[in-house]
Structures are given as structure tokens and as C-alpha cells.
Amino acid sequence: MSDTSDRAALRQRYERRMQLMVPAEADLLARQALFAGIPEKARPKVIEKVRRYIHLVRFEEGDIVLREGEYSDSAYYVVEGGAEVVLTRESESRPLLRGGAHVPGAQRPGARPEAAAFIGRGAAGLSGTVMLSALPAELTTGNKTLGPGEIFGEIGALSRYPVSATVRARNPLTVLQIRLPGLRMLLASSKDFKKSVEERYRQRVLARHLRQVPLFARVEDAFLEDIKRRAELVSFEPGQVIAEEGSDADAFLLVVGGYVKVSVRAGSSDLALTYLRKGDYAGESALLLEDQWPFALQALEHVEVVKLTREMFRAVTAAYPDIEDELWSQAVARLKARGALKRNPVSSEYVQMAMETGLIHGESVLLIDLATCTRCDECVRGCADAHGGEPRFVREGQKYRRWLVPTACYQCTDPVCMIDCPTGAITRQVGTLEVTIDQPTCIGCSNCANRCPWGNIIMVEKDEKRADGKNVEVATKCDLCLTRPEGPACVQMCPHGSAVRISFKDLDRVTSTLT
């Protein structure tokens, strides 16, 4: 079949799926056990509020509801029929899965070592990172069936991890697709629902996540089980203060989702010291020194945290002296950084900028040094040459001091663009940075372009007609020149070394490059 007919068939299927997706009726929702935990008086109001985020979706037998490795922003509640959870054997298809940005270069299948310099990942940037994604979180191998009243996909949606298994309709299936805002409303409104989600997370995922944090990598299983049982799971809204500087510290916090700003007060201003992301932790300085919080912690977005009490923390450090040593090193480094920041407040400028602009999400952000850039556009020409004449970025964007952030994909840690691609055209292979769009499979629905918060995905018209006579549009974005052994052409073709790519995971490199 040609690309054209493939695309037409895919589009037809997508349109049919959209027709099968209808807003859920309040009556139907009220009948579902999902809402039973909400106090009866408040239930109609909650349902009315949450309803706009819930759709009733029907699937035919064999249809895929969730695809392993993809990112999703929805939970699915089975109303009728059955869904089958399919987990492929690791040896079979693991490298073909989507998702997984947290793998060091050397471990990436098909990694381009010679291109490492171009994709901006220093060794320092990899410390403290965790590979939380694309692993069988809930099952080992084989299949499992989900029936009416059961929910799936909620952990991936809340934590922004790629889906760990494919789910398909076992027979005609009707589900409620609950989008993330609705899911969060439900968690806030229903204690039972919150408890059940937390319990599932604790049972199925937490131990695995803890194990992947380098700090807990050597902890014995029994010990980890104990932590898993006793740890508290806490969520924070964007902007919410997690810890106040100078307040009593009573817990060790491990970030499992979202970004947290770490700041210190200096006079009347609040200086950004760093930010925490999945797998990072805080609280060790205060607990080890038996002191108050030396920093303030604030949620930059929805944040999920695992909280260990002071007693549990002490139990861990007492049982594992090497962990205590590591925590001391981290505490000293952080306190040193705090001192340096207070002496030189200007150094926080770029960290603050990165947080305000969302660059902190970027695994490989293209930056152009305007003080050396001659505006010759060789970067754009290089990009076009590498992509059949169509450049994948625009040399326009925000300017920060002498740096330009062009309209080019940041290759985000949690690529929200990958949520909701109806054909699975947008993918990221396990252990790689590059989020790519398979052009023949792209049907031009614009979901990814609309989702990208920075407008870094561009819809391009092709010389191909749709059935309605309009030109076919496909989504295009920077793919870090996946097929070029030399790495991204924009960097290689800049005659003045003005184009650089950096990972905002590696704050030291960010600061040294930008200042």
C-alpha cells in the first residue's frame, strides 16, 4: 500500500474513533462505582465539574486502547466489556518500544558516541537520573484481563511515565476516558479513589521506582518493602510550597513526578538554586544536620512526592553507611551551592529563566549565541539539507541576554506531544533522546503540535490531496538528525560555533555555557 492510501486509511479510522467518543452523561457517571467514594451531597456537583474531562469511548474487539511505551494523559475506567493487558517479553520487543529518556548515552541502543558532543549530555548530567520508564511496572509477562469497574492508565497519566503495557479490547469495550485534570479532580474529591490509586501505586510501582533511584539501588528487598509500606505519597499543586526555608524538617522527600524549585531567600528576593525532577530528593541536609530546612521547595507543576519520615530516614542511614556517606556528600554540595548563590545572586538568573520558560524540560535544547552568530542561516540550511529541503526549526524565538532559544524541539524529558497521537506516529525509542514523527503514519491531526507548550512542532503542507480536496498536512519537528552520524546538522554546520545543544538536566553545564 502506498503512503497516501495508508494515510487516508489511518485518517478514516481516526475520524471514526472521534465519532465513537462522546461526552459522558451525568446519569451514566452517577451510576459508576468510581464516584461512590464522593460524599453523596457533593457528588452531583463533582460529576458536573469533572464531566467535561470524561468521554465515553467505544472500542471494537482487538482495538488498541493504550500502546506500550506511549505517553498518555488519561485513565480508563471500564464500563462494559473486557480489556486485555498485553506485556511483551522483554527479550522480544523492548528496544522497539516508545519512551524512556533517562538512559545514559553509552547504554542507548544504536547510540552515536561521536555525536555526544552535539546532543549536550555531559556525564555530570546523568548523575541522579533514573530509568523509570517503559518497564513492566505491573506485570512480568503474559496477559491479564480487566473488567467493568476496573481502571487502568492512571499511574502513567499522573506520573507522566510511558505506558508500561499495551491494553486492547478483548471484546466490544466501553470505557470512560478520564483526562488528567478530571483525574486530579477525582483524587481531590474522593478519598476512596485517592486511597485506591495510592495503594495501587504503592503495590505495583513504588518499589520498582525506589529501586531505580541510585540511592536505593543497593538496599535489600525486605528493607525496600518496609519503606514501600510505610512511605507516604503526597501530591502538590503548581505553585504550592512543599517546604519553607527555616521551617522544621521532618521528612526526606523523593520526587517521583513533576519539577520542584529549590530556592533560598536573600533579602527580599527568592533566589533559585536548582530544581528537582523525577528521582531527585531533598531533605537530607536538614535531617543529617538535625537542622531546619536550608532551602524552600516549591512545586513548579503538579508534583508527586514520596515522603519518608525522619525515623525511616534514620533507619536507612543506620543500616546503610554508604547511603549515609552519599547523602552527606550531597548535603555538603548543596550547602556549598547555597553559600555560593548567596555570595553571587546573579548566578541564579539562568536557573530562574529555565524554570520560568520551561527549558528545564529540555533534554537537548538548541541555543544560539547571538554575540557570535552572524545570522548567516547556515544552521537552517544544514537542517533543510538533512531533511529533504524542509528545515525542522525556525531561527526565531525568545532572547535571553545574548542567547536565542529558536523554535526547535527541546526533546523534553516527558514529551507531552506524545500523548494522544491517534496513530502512534510520534515515538521515542527506548533509551534515546529523539522524539520522532513517522511521516507516512502521521495523519495531520495536529494533536502533537497543539500539545507542545512551546510551539516547536510545525504543521507542513504536502503536495498530496486529501479526500476533501485539501492538502495533506503532516507534523514536523526536530529529530536531532537521527540519521546523521555526525549529529544535529544545525550545530555541525554553524561556521562560528554559535549553535549549541544542551541538556537542562546538566545544570553545571547550562550555567557554564550560558554565563
Place this chain on the structure above:
Amino acid sequence: MGSAGALRPKQPRNTWLTGAAAAVMLFLYAVARAIAPWSPKRGAGLVFGVAATVVIVFEMAYPLRRARARPLGTAQRWLQAHVYLGVLALLAVLIHTGFRAPGGLMGWSLLLLSAWTTVTGLVGVWLQKWLPAVMAEGLRVEALYERIPALVQHLVEEADALVVNASDALERFYTTEVRGRLAAVEPSWLYLLDVRAGRERALEPFRRMITFVDPEEKEIVNDLMTIRMEKMDLDVHYSLQGVLRRWLIVHVPPAALLMALLVLHILAWAVY
């Protein structure tokens, strides 16, 4: 970066290497000259002539960097090689002539074109280092050269919209003193001397006007002032980015002519 700062090499190591190569070439010339009478047609004189030709041919291959960048790594390395080898090529040409005035029109043409191409190339290097630095430091706006006329048009529309319901006084001020300066791109060579040239004078009418308008129109005057400043930034970009694009006119055509004459020179040497 000041204009003098732009003289500092980006890769000091390459400057040292080039200096060392130049010293070796001059030393070889001195030795060869001491051993035998110098002639461009034979011996060391010919060797330097051939070396200069090879380097000039490589210099001419600079546009191939896009397709063939791989052997030399990055475009930056190509440019560095282009610049430093260009300087060495001129020295090789001078050594080839034995540092004597050429005998005929062809000789003079080749020598002058070699010197012109090298000097304009070095001026280009200096401009490419100096102008981006002053633009980055002195301007708040960044713009693509091709889009500047459209952006200026957009600013005019924005300014027009601001004064739609303004008082007569403000509208008159806008029509007589502001709009004309916003209407089209105004490039100027003066910006080569100072990217903020004329800015204070341009803002003076706004500062005067703001004292006369009602409090609710002060915001409009401030917005117009911001638009005027952005327009001036765009004028500067248009002027300086224009220079960065056009300096090649004085470099590339003479270089192509040099190449053509070089071919004739080699043919003449081979035939006669």
C-alpha cells in the same frame, strides 16, 4: 565586545600554528635564496607557487563544506582552515614572487587580487566578530533579516491601532512626528559606529509629549515610544545584518577572478 576586541582570535592555537608555519616558510625562503638565485619558475620559487595554488584551490572549495564537511569535522573547522590557510596562501604568493614587483599585467593582477581577496576576507572575519557582538549587547529585539520589512509593517499597524481613539493632540503628534519614522525600514551606515545612534534624539519628542497628554494617554505615548525603539532596533538589524551579508560581494567575485587568472597563469607557464 569593542571593535578592537574583535581582533582577538577565536582559536588562539590556530593563530600560533599559522604564525609558526609562516616563520618556517620565511626561513625556507631565506635558506633557498642564500643557496641559489631566486626564480618563480624553478626550484623553491616554483614549489611555493605550486603550494600557493593548492591552497587557493582549497580556499575556493569552501562552499563545498556543506556537502563535504565530514572530513574536517565541523563547518567551524572549515572556516578556521579557510581563514588561516588564506593568509598563508598570500605569504606563499609573495615568496613565490621573491618579494619583488611582478613584471607584467598578469603578474600584477594576480598579486593584487591575492592581496585584495585576503584583506577583504580578514575584514570580513573582523566584521563577523564585531557586529554580532554589538547587536547582541546593544539591541533588545532579534529578527530574521528577510522578515524585517514585514515586522516593521506590523509595528506600524500596532501603532495605528493605538491612536485610533486618541485625542486630537496625540493623533496629530503621531501623524506628524512618529508615523513617518515607522513607515519603512531606515538603514543607516551610522549604526556601524554606534548601534544606539540617534536614539536619544528620536525619543525626545515622546518625552516632551508625555508631559502634555492626559494621564490615561500617557500609557499610549509610552507604548508608542516602545514601538519606536523596537523599530530602531529593526533598523539597526537591517543595516548591520545587511553588511554581514553584503561584504561577500567584495570578497567572492575577486576570488573567482583570481582563480580564473590563476588557471591562465598555470597554462601560460606550462606552454611557455
